[in-house]
Amino acid sequence: MALINYASREINCKIVYYGPGLGGKTTNIKYIYSKISPEIRGKLVSLATELDRTLFFDFLPVDLGTVKGFQVRFHLYTVPGQVYYNASRRLILKGVDGIVFVADSQIERLEDNVESMENLHENLATYGLKLENIPFVIQYNKRDLPNIASVEELERLLNPLKVPYFEAVAIQGIGVFETLKEVARRVLRNLSK
Amino acid sequence: MIVECPKCKKRYRVKDELVPVGGGPVRCPSCGNIFTIYREPLNIPLEPIEEARPTAPPKPEVPRVAPAAGPAPAPKPAAPTPPPAAKPAPPPTPTPAPGAAKPGAPQVESPAERLARLFGRAEDEFPPDWDEETKRKHREAKRLARSLARDILLYHRDKVERGLKEGNLPELIGEEIRKSWEFYKQKVPPDILQSTTYFKDALNEILGKGKKIFV
Numbered sequence: 247m248a249l250i251n252y253a254s255r256e257i258n259c260k261i262v263y264y265g266p267g268l269g270g271k272t273t274n275i276k277y278i279y280s281k282i283s284p285e286i287r288g289k290l291v292s293l294a295t296e297l298d299r300t301l302f303f304d305f306l307p308v309d310l311g312t313v314k315g316f317q318v319r320f321h322l323y324t325v326p327g328q329v330y331y332n333a334s335r336r337l338i339l340k341g342v343d344g345i346v347f348v349a350d351s352q353i354e355r356l357e358d359n360v361e362s363m364e365n366l367h368e369n370l371a372t373y374g375l376k377l378e379n380i381p382f383v384i385q386y387n388k389r390d391l392p393n394i395a396s397v398e399e400l401e402r403l404l405n406p407l408k409v410p411y412f413e414a415v416a417i418q419g420i421g422v423f424e425t426l427k428e429v430a431r432r433v434l435r436n437l438s439k
Numbered sequence: 440m441i442v443e444c445p446k447c448k449k450r451y452r453v454k455d456e457l458v459p460v461g462g463g464p465v466r467c468p469s470c471g472n473i474f475t476i477y478r479e480p481l482n483i484p485l486e487p488i489e490e491a492r493p494t495a496p497p498k499p500e501v502p503r504v505a506p507a508a509g510p511a512p513a514p515k516p517a518a519p520t521p522p523p524a525a526k527p528a529p530p531p532t533p534t535p536a537p538g539a540a541k542p543g544a545p546q547v548e549s550p551a552e553r554l555a556r557l558f559g560r561a562e563d564e565f566p567p568d569w570d571e572e573t574k575r576k577h578r579e580a581k582r583l584a585r586s587l588a589r590d591i592l593l594y595h596r597d598k599v600e601r602g603l604k605e606g607n608l609p610e611l612i613g614e615e616i617r618k619s620w621e622f623y624k625q626k627v628p629p630d631i632l633q634s635t636t637y638f639k640d641a642l643n644e645i646l647g648k649g650k651k652i653f654v
Contacts, residue, residue, distance in 0.1 A: 267593055267594065268593055328594065329583070329586045329590050329619075330590070330619055330621075330622035332622070352464075353464045353473075353475060356554060357554050357585075357589070358590075360551070360554060361582070361586050392445065392446065392472060392473070393464055393474055393475065402553070403550045403554070404550075
């Protein structure tokens, strides 16, 4: 649920990058951060556990216009991917406005993707939320690696909702902004309802 | 059969029976590249159908997980013993049991079922007198144990490999195992926790590469 700040006339939207460990969530966020002009972005904050990190930052896109007279500020979050950090993942999902699922395309990670997707459903359910009612897109990352599953296979395993998906090589920035733009578009459409 | 790493072109001999029916990923010992190897096609007679009417949903026998650069079909090695008249029967595989599908009902394969088939893993076997709810809980406990073990491997691959070599795996990753166990204990019902060895089994299978390291 977007938070509205009447003083600054801003709507704050939370977009969470979800997915299995080492799948590229942080890479996405860092790439986006590096390409956004310092004047419109906040600080990149890292909440570090020993191995996995939660990153977040916010920014105010200048080219978006306004929604009902308010400017929209996006807050981008990653979650820790390791299975046993579920409490953090659930906490970060609180008040989410849009979700990007970053899947690792490698065949050996198929199972982890499926588990992570199920975990997303479960964690949303604890807030009474359903993925089908939340602006949501999928990114199939690491498409440059040799040992990857076909997009068809990934779609079959991960995308029964048939939401838009993007192929990406996040480390090179390929597909990163396409993914963000689509989820942002969906979040805004949701807000304007 | 012989397989070739698509990256460094090094060739290896592989025992047919170790390759899952749906193919499986292997890591090239020489260059570290991961690629998928498949069994050679079986000589099962296939009869063409005149007109395909979609009365039953398609049941693809060959998984469609396709690596970008598939390994070239490996030629038969010259050396090995003369090929047996019939291919050795594949190990127990999760090909959909004929009795499992209700005739007429559209059969939708769940992600878990599909994964089991893709990776050639046998379905979980439980005593026949267990009810569905009990089976489900056990299946979930097993899955969680495997996820936790895979995570340890993912984040500590170097330590795991070193530990296997030096024989001190439990010490090297003890802390990770402890944290995973704590999480597992929270999630799994006490009776399953006490009556099963799923957690240890997963560690041995995934980290110990099948060796009984964790007892």
